[in-house]
Structures are given as C-alpha cells and as structure tokens.
Amino acid sequence: MSPQALREIVLVVDDAPQSLGALCAELEAEGYTVLMAPDGESALQRLELVSPDAILLDALMPGLTGFETCRRVKARPEWAHVPVIFMTGLAETEDIVRGFEAGGVDYVVKPARAAEVLARLATHVRNARAVRQAREAVDVGGxxxxxxxxxxxxxxxxxxxxxxxxxxxxxxxxxxxxxxxxxxxxxxxxxxxxxxxxxxxxxxxxxxxxxxxxxxxSPDAPASRIASAALTPREKEVLSWVAKGKTNRDVAEILGMSPRTVNKHLEHVFEKLGVETRAAAAALASRGLAGV
Structure with missing residues (x-):
C-alpha cells in the first residue's frame, strides 16, 4: 500500500475557495488530500464519486446553504458516517445550534486558525473511523x-x-x-x-x-486464538493499536516505522488469525489480546 493510498481525504466546501488557500496548503502538508467544491450542489456531486474522511463546510453559500447540504449528507446512509465540521463566519449562537442540529460534529468560526482546524479534524476523523470499523464488525463473529x-x-x-x-x-x-x-x-x-x-x-x-x-x-477463546496464532511481539503491538482505531499512518508514527512496514505486519496478522479484514482482526483483538 503506497503512502498516497493512506492519505485521508478532506472535502472543503466554500464559495470563496481563494480565501482558504493557506488552510488547504496546511492540510496538504499535514498529509491530507484536499478536494474542493464551490457550493452545496457541487459537494453532493463530489460525494457520488468519492467518500471523504471529513467535510469542512461553509454555512452561507449561494443555492443550498451549508445547513441544508449537511442535512442531505446525513440523510444518505452511505454518507452519514462522514464527520461534517462547519467552518463559517456565522458566529451567532442560533447559527451554531443550527449547525449541530443539521448533523455537524463541530463548528469553527472564521477566520479559522489552521492549527485549531487540524487538531479538531484529526480528532473527528479518528473517532469516525473507530465508529465505522466497529459497525463493520457487526457482521464479524456475531x-x-x-x-x-x-x-x-x-x-x-x-x-x-x-x-x-x-x-x-x-x-x-x-x-x-x-x-x-x-x-x-x-x-x-x-x-x-x-x-x-x-x-x-x-x-x-x-x-x-x-x-x-x-x-x-469460553471466555478465553479469543485470547487462545491469538496465542495460538504465534504473533510476534511487534505484530501484537500493531494489532493492539489497530484495535484502538488507529490508522496505518498513526501506528507508524507511534511505533517509529513506515506505513508500508505496518501494512506488511498486518498482512501477516491477518494470515495468522485467519481473517480477511481489518475490522475482523480489531474485533478479535478487542476481546482477546489483553489475555495473551
């Protein structure tokens, strides 16, 4: 898996994209792939083609407002998991409340500070990934x-x-x-x-x-399965972080290795545990790794 394939995608929706040049540059430098949409309709069209890891959304735009755009995103099951962060000049309490009622997970008032946006974005992307992996695990092992x-x-x-x-x-x-x-x-x-x-x-x-x-x-079944898989200490470390919702990139930074090396360890883990997906390995680890 190439480093490019591991990059999270952020969809930035704003009718004045030129004003966000510095922020977009910071996002790219931080490792995100940035997609732009000038209005709500264009954003919905982008979502038909790609599923981003997060959306930064202006509230006041021509045509569909950001609030209505967010409601439409959350109404579609295939998009509902994507965290929407409002990033707008509307600073009144009623506007902030409208943003959360529409389905937003956060609200940043412009002018936005890049460091703050990056911190909030990283948190919401990580949390959304953990939720998505757990929901995928519904079909794994009952x-x-x-x-x-x-x-x-x-x-x-x-x-x-x-x-x-x-x-x-x-x-x-x-x-x-x-x-x-x-x-x-x-x-x-x-x-x-x-x-x-x-x-x-x-x-x-x-x-x-x-x-x-x-x-x-058989309360110890997951632990026994992991023990019998004869995972190396490094493979156990990688698996434990994956079970906590960390991405390959996160694990690489935590353990001081490359994302490619993390991916190779996971390939060995999947093979030894007899599973095919990250969600299956994470679900098994959450129940049994502590007992190994």
Missing amino acids: LGVLVVDARGRIAWRSPQAQRWLQEAGSADATHWLQGEVASQPLPDGRRLVARRVGEAGLGEALWLLQPPATAAA
Missing part, C-alpha cells in the same frame, strides 16, 4: 455494537445489540456499562459481556457486545 453518550444513554445500537439488550431487559445502559469491561446477567443464566473500545464522538463511547453463549462457555 458481535453487537453500542454507541453510548456521556449520560449513559444509548445513541446508536446494532440490530444484534438491540436483541441482546432486550433479552437482558436493559434498554438504558447507565446502570451497568461502567469501566472498560462490563457484564449483565440474562434470565437463562448467561451473561452479556461488553467491552469499551474507544471514543465514538464528542462525549460518546463505543462498546462491543460479544455473544452471551461465547462469553459464558
């Missing part, structure tokens, strides 16, 4: 996925998680989703086990639920 807000309320649940929560009679997760690992008894004597795998957004936490039968009958 896991369930929960996104829980800061008050312990369930903001999103996968169909499998919904079924298990109904079994446990636990529509509200406040009373038992505590710490890093939590469990809830089921009427038939089994236990529903949940593991916190990271942040999913502003004040939100991401949890993976494992099948109750597996949790009761």
Whole structure:
C-alpha cells in the first residue's frame, strides 16, 4: 500500500475557495488530500464519486446553504458516517445550534486558525473511523455494537445489540456499562459481556457486545486464538493499536516505522488469525489480546 493510498481525504466546501488557500496548503502538508467544491450542489456531486474522511463546510453559500447540504449528507446512509465540521463566519449562537442540529460534529468560526482546524479534524476523523470499523464488525463473529453518550444513554445500537439488550431487559445502559469491561446477567443464566473500545464522538463511547453463549462457555477463546496464532511481539503491538482505531499512518508514527512496514505486519496478522479484514482482526483483538 503506497503512502498516497493512506492519505485521508478532506472535502472543503466554500464559495470563496481563494480565501482558504493557506488552510488547504496546511492540510496538504499535514498529509491530507484536499478536494474542493464551490457550493452545496457541487459537494453532493463530489460525494457520488468519492467518500471523504471529513467535510469542512461553509454555512452561507449561494443555492443550498451549508445547513441544508449537511442535512442531505446525513440523510444518505452511505454518507452519514462522514464527520461534517462547519467552518463559517456565522458566529451567532442560533447559527451554531443550527449547525449541530443539521448533523455537524463541530463548528469553527472564521477566520479559522489552521492549527485549531487540524487538531479538531484529526480528532473527528479518528473517532469516525473507530465508529465505522466497529459497525463493520457487526457482521464479524456475531458481535453487537453500542454507541453510548456521556449520560449513559444509548445513541446508536446494532440490530444484534438491540436483541441482546432486550433479552437482558436493559434498554438504558447507565446502570451497568461502567469501566472498560462490563457484564449483565440474562434470565437463562448467561451473561452479556461488553467491552469499551474507544471514543465514538464528542462525549460518546463505543462498546462491543460479544455473544452471551461465547462469553459464558469460553471466555478465553479469543485470547487462545491469538496465542495460538504465534504473533510476534511487534505484530501484537500493531494489532493492539489497530484495535484502538488507529490508522496505518498513526501506528507508524507511534511505533517509529513506515506505513508500508505496518501494512506488511498486518498482512501477516491477518494470515495468522485467519481473517480477511481489518475490522475482523480489531474485533478479535478487542476481546482477546489483553489475555495473551
């Protein structure tokens, strides 16, 4: 995998792109691929062709406003995961509220400081990736996925998680989703086990639920599978960071190696674990790596 293929894509939507030249240069220097759209309609057309990792969106534009553009993005399931950061001169509280109500995850008032935008962007891209990987893991090994807000309320649940929560009679997760690992008894004597795998957004936490039968009958199965795979210490390090939602580029920077080397380690990990996707490896690691 080439370094170019690992670059995150940012779609910048603004009717005065010339005013954002310095910011776009900073984004490119930071390793992002920047796409531009002069208005909301053009942005939606771009999204038909490419799925960016984030959108920087002006609110006040001719034709579709940024608020309406954001609502249309969030209304499409294939785009809804993309974090939208409003970057606009509208600074009134009512405008900021409109931005969040439309589906934005953040709101930056112009003139925007590049360092601030980069910091916010990196956080939201990382969080969105963690959510996306966990939701992909719904189909891997029969896991369930929960996104829980800061008050312990369930903001999103996968169909499998919904079924298990109904079994446990636990529509509200406040009373038992505590710490890093939590469990809830089921009427038939089994236990529903949940593991916190990271942040999913502003004040939100991401949890993976494992099948109750597996949790009761063979709690060490994931750890045993990883142990029997005979991963090298370096492969375990790479896998542990991937399980935390880190990109190849992130892992490379953390471990002091090239993204290409990280990718090669992951190829070996996939082969040894008998999985084909990053999401499958991450799901397995989140349940078993701590026990190795």
